[in-house]
Structures are given as structure tokens and as C-alpha cells.
Amino acid sequence: MDDLTSDAGVPVPDAYDPGGPPDEVDAAVLARLARITARIDPVPEGLVERSLFAATLAGLEAEVMELAYVEAPLTGVRGDTLGGTGEATPVEARTITFTHESLTVMISLSGAQGGQVRVDGWAVPAGVLSVELHRPGTDPLVVASDVDGRFSFDAVDRGLASLVVRRADEAVAADGGAGAVSTPVIEI
Amino acid sequence: MGGLARRLSRAVVALDSARPYPVRPAGPGAVHTLGDAMTRPTDALPEPNVDGVETSLGDRAAHALLEYRAGRQHALGELIREATPLLWHTVRAQGVDRQEADDVVQHTWAALVKHANTITEPHAVLKWLLVTARRAAWEAVRKTRDDARRRADLPDDSPDHPASLPAKDPTPDVRVLQDERDRILWGAMARLPKRCEELLRLVSLADRPDYRAISAAIGMPMGSIGSTRGRCLAKLRTILDEQGDFSWTT
Numbered sequence: 001m002d003d004l005t006s007d008a009g010v011p012v013p014d015a016y017d018p019g020g021p022p023d024e025v026d027a028a029v030l031a032r033l034a035r036i037t038a039r040i041d042p043v044p045e046g047l048v049e050r051s052l053f054a055a056t057l058a059g060l061e062a063e064v065m066e067l068a069y070v071e072a073p074l075t076g077v078r079g080d081t082l083g084g085t086g087e088a089t090p091v092e093a094r095t096i097t098f099t100h101e102s103l104t105v106m107i108s109l110s111g112a113q114g115g116q117v118r119v120d121g122w123a124v125p126a127g128v129l130s131v132e133l134h135r136p137g138t139d140p141l142v143v144a145s146d147v148d149g150r151f152s153f154d155a156v157d158r159g160l161a162s163l164v165v166r167r168a169d170e171a172v173a174a175d176g177g178a179g180a181v182s183t184p185v186i187e188i
Numbered sequence: 189m190g191g192l193a194r195r196l197s198r199a200v201v202a203l204d205s206a207r208p209y210p211v212r213p214a215g216p217g218a219v220h221t222l223g224d225a226m227t228r229p230t231d232a233l234p235e236p237n238v239d240g241v242e243t244s245l246g247d248r249a250a251h252a253l254l255e256y257r258a259g260r261q262h263a264l265g266e267l268i269r270e271a272t273p274l275l276w277h278t279v280r281a282q283g284v285d286r287q288e289a290d291d292v293v294q295h296t297w298a299a300l301v302k303h304a305n306t307i308t309e310p311h312a313v314l315k316w317l318l319v320t321a322r323r324a325a326w327e328a329v330r331k332t333r334d335d336a337r338r339r340a341d342l343p344d345d346s347p348d349h350p351a352s353l354p355a356k357d358p359t360p361d362v363r364v365l366q367d368e369r370d371r372i373l374w375g376a377m378a379r380l381p382k383r384c385e386e387l388l389r390l391v392s393l394a395d396r397p398d399y400r401a402i403s404a405a406i407g408m409p410m411g412s413i414g415s416t417r418g419r420c421l422a423k424l425r426t427i428l429d430e431q432g433d434f435s436w437t438t
Binding site: 024025026028029030031032033034035037038039040041043044047048050051052053054055057058059061 | 261265272276277280290293294295298300301302364365370374377391392393421424425436
């Protein structure tokens with residue numbers, strides 16, 4: 001399919017040869033076009049970071065859990081809409097439940113010092129699990145749950161995050177049915 | 189190494205053993221992020237631009253895939269940084285709104301990682317990315333239109349209120365263009381056939397050697413003229429010449 005230089009409907013001025021090597025005007029026009037494109041429709045801030053994060057999570061080959069339930073208690077509603085409580089803006093507290101065929105994970109988010117977030121979690125069925133908290137641009141935090149399936153991260157920065165849960169039980173892992181599961185990316 | 193680390197190590201080994209390629213080295217210390225890899229010295233292969241030979245984005249994409257398969261993530265992180273603008277504008281050119289385009293680009297990179305071991309021809313990675321992004325963009329547009337149709341109670345064919353579908357093209361805000369030549373160039377782009385416009389916009393964001401990959405990805409095989417000025421650029425130059433005698437090189 002090489003009709004690209006022989007389109008009779010397109011007048012091509014004699015001054016340059018469309019089959020010839022690109023000249024400096026070509027280069028200048030393309031360079032200007034790149035600048036215009038970037039100015040008119042800029043790549044969103046943070047898209048590269050979000051893409052890196054998405055690729056990292058995809059590389060974990062974890063099955064993604066479903067977001068089953070989000071509970072934001074009234075007291076956790078942002079303070080400026082409540083008014084008159086006399087308190088500083090309360091940190092948003094939320095409880096989020098994720099489900100997968102073999103596992104349910106509930107996490108509770110609450111304020112920690114310095115604007116950070118405390119994450120308390122509980123996995124069912126109970127058992128010792130390895131829980132990784134992944135965030136963009138940084139190594140994951142890894143904790144183990146206790147035998148009842150409880151785990152916590154004392155203070156993590158706000159932002160996008162995904163929890164990855166792995167069975168720590170080698171026998172089950174070898175069973176083939178116990179790959180890692182991850183939560184969808186959430187804003188904490 | 190504590191008990192947790194040992195358990196995690198075993199879990200990671202178990203996960204990796206099922207793969208044809210080690211996607212990452214086994215062990216708890218290996219759970220790094222791609223972003224983190226940016227600042228971390230690696231034992232990666234040298235960049236493929238030895239001997240001063242300039243590499244194209246397509247070459248770097250192939251390199252990144254091979255590195256990733258070998259368990260080294262640095263090059264993929266670099267590729268994501270470099271090629272995300274290209275994917276962004278590829279998706280946006282299909283008429284996807286900014287929020288949705290953001291998701292499509294992320295999903296495209298995630299899809300590359302998931303398919304890292306099944307892409308048979310590493311040098312087709314750039315094309316694979318562009319094709320994947322375009323298909324996902326079309327799917328997003330189709331879904332948006334279907335949703336819009338479902339929301340409409342009745343088709344309204346009155347001339348005053350024509351049934352409207354989402355605009356094919358997001359209207360760019362040309363007011364940001366102060367320079368007269370910028371406005372002339374943008375106006376000339378709008379007069380090009382749609383695929384020419386898309387091709388040139390994407391080519392402008394990539395290296396010249398990627399002309400072929402980009403044109404193939406958007407369904408315009410360039411035949412033998414990949415290394416020369418293409419028909420679209422010739423058309424654009426013609427339109428620009430009609431606009432007046434501007435110097436484009438200064």
C-alpha cells in the first residue's frame with residue numbers, strides 16, 4: 001500500500017519533494033506542533049505517576065477484589081458542611097469492605113498525627129496473611145496479620161493506595177488457589 | 189530475616205514459579221515499584237544507544253519489555269515517563285474526555301505489564317501500545333454514547349434541538365495560543381483529513397524514526413516512505429503556504 005506519494009488529488013508545490021528527506025521546515029513545523037499540542041491539551045498532572053502505579057500493581061498479578069461496601073459515618077463528613085460543632089475539621093473516617101471469592105477484607109481509615117491516615121484491617125477467613133500497602137512512587141509497606149486476620153498500618157500518607165493480601169500459609173499457596181488478591185486503587 | 193520476611197519470600201517464589209519468565213527477582217526486597225526504580229541504581233543492561241547510534245522510541249520500548257521480562261523494571265519506568273504523553277494524545281484524539289482518557293492511559297500501561305510475556309515481537313511494543321490505547325478509547329467513546337442514548341427519553345429530531353451526541357473532538361481551547369503562527373498552524377491542522385491530523389500530532393510527539401510505527405498503528409501504513417516526508421506533512425505544508433509567507437524555522 002504505497003499510494004501515499006501519488007495522491008493525485010493533492011497538489012504538491014514544486015518547491016519541495018514529498019519523497020525527499022525531511023527538511024528544516026518539516027522539523028520546525030513538527031516541533032511547533034508538539035508545543036501547541038502540549039499547551040492546548042496538557043497531559044494531566046500526575047498521570048505518569050498513576051501510570052507507573054497501575055503498571056506496578058499489574059505486575060503483582062494479583063486478582064482484584066471487588067469494592068463491596070463503603071461506609072462514611074456522619075461524624076466523618078467534612079467539617080465545613082456540619083458547622084457549629086466548634087471542632088476543627090474532623091478527619092474523614094471510613095470503613096471499606098472488599099470481597100473476593102476466597103477472602104473478605106474490611107479496612108477502617110481514621111486520622112493519625114500529622115495529617116496521615118491510620119489503617120486498621122480485618123480479613124476473613126481468619127489466618128495469618130501478608131498485607132502490603134502500595135502507594136505511587138514508593139516501596140510498599142508490609143505487615144503480617146495476627147491469627148485472627150487483624151492488621152494495621154499506624155500512619156501512612158494520604159493519596160492513592162492499594163492493599164495486596166497474600167496468604168502466608170505456604171501449604172495453601174502451593175495449592176494453586178491462593179494467589180495474591182489486591183484491592184482496587186482507593187484514595188485514602 | 190524475620191518470620192514474616194521468610195513467609196513473604198516463599199509466597200513470592202511460589203507466585204513466580206508459574207511464570208515462563210521471572211518478572212521480578214524473588215524475595216521480599218524485590219517488591220519495588222516502577223516509580224521507585226527511577227532513582228535506584230540498577231544492574232540493568234546498558235541502554236541500547238551504544239556507539240552513538242540514536243535509538244527511537246520504538247527501540248526503547250522493545251528494550252523496556254526485554255528488561256522487564258528479565259526482572260528489571262527501570263527501563264519500563266522510563267518508557268512510561270517518555271511515552272505517556274503520546275498515549276494521552278492518542279486517546280484524546282479519539283474524542284475521549286480528560287477524566288476517561290486518564291483511566292485509559294493507566295489501563296494501557298497495566299495491560300502491557302499483563303501481556304509482557306505474550307508479546308512475541310518486542311519491536312512491535314510501541315505499535316501494540318498505540319493500538320491498545322486506541323481500541324480502549326473507542327470502547328470508552330462507544331460506552332459514553334450508549335449511555336447518552338439510554339438517558340435520552342425520546343429522540344428529538346426537531347431542528348432547534350437536534351439530538352446531540354458527544355462531540356467527536358474535544359474542543360481545544362485555542363485561546364491559549366498567543367503566537368500567530370501557532371494559530372495558523374492549528375487552523376491548518378483542522379483542515380487536514382482526520383487521520384492525517386492525528387498522525388502528524390502523534391509524530392510530532394515522538395522521534396522521527398517512529399513515524400512508521402505510529403502510522404501503522406493508526407492504520408496508515410507508510411510503505412517505503414517512513415524515512416521521508418509523508419503525504420500528510422506535504423498537505424500541511426501546502427495549506428500553510430496558502431496562509432501566507434511565514435517563516436517557520438525561526
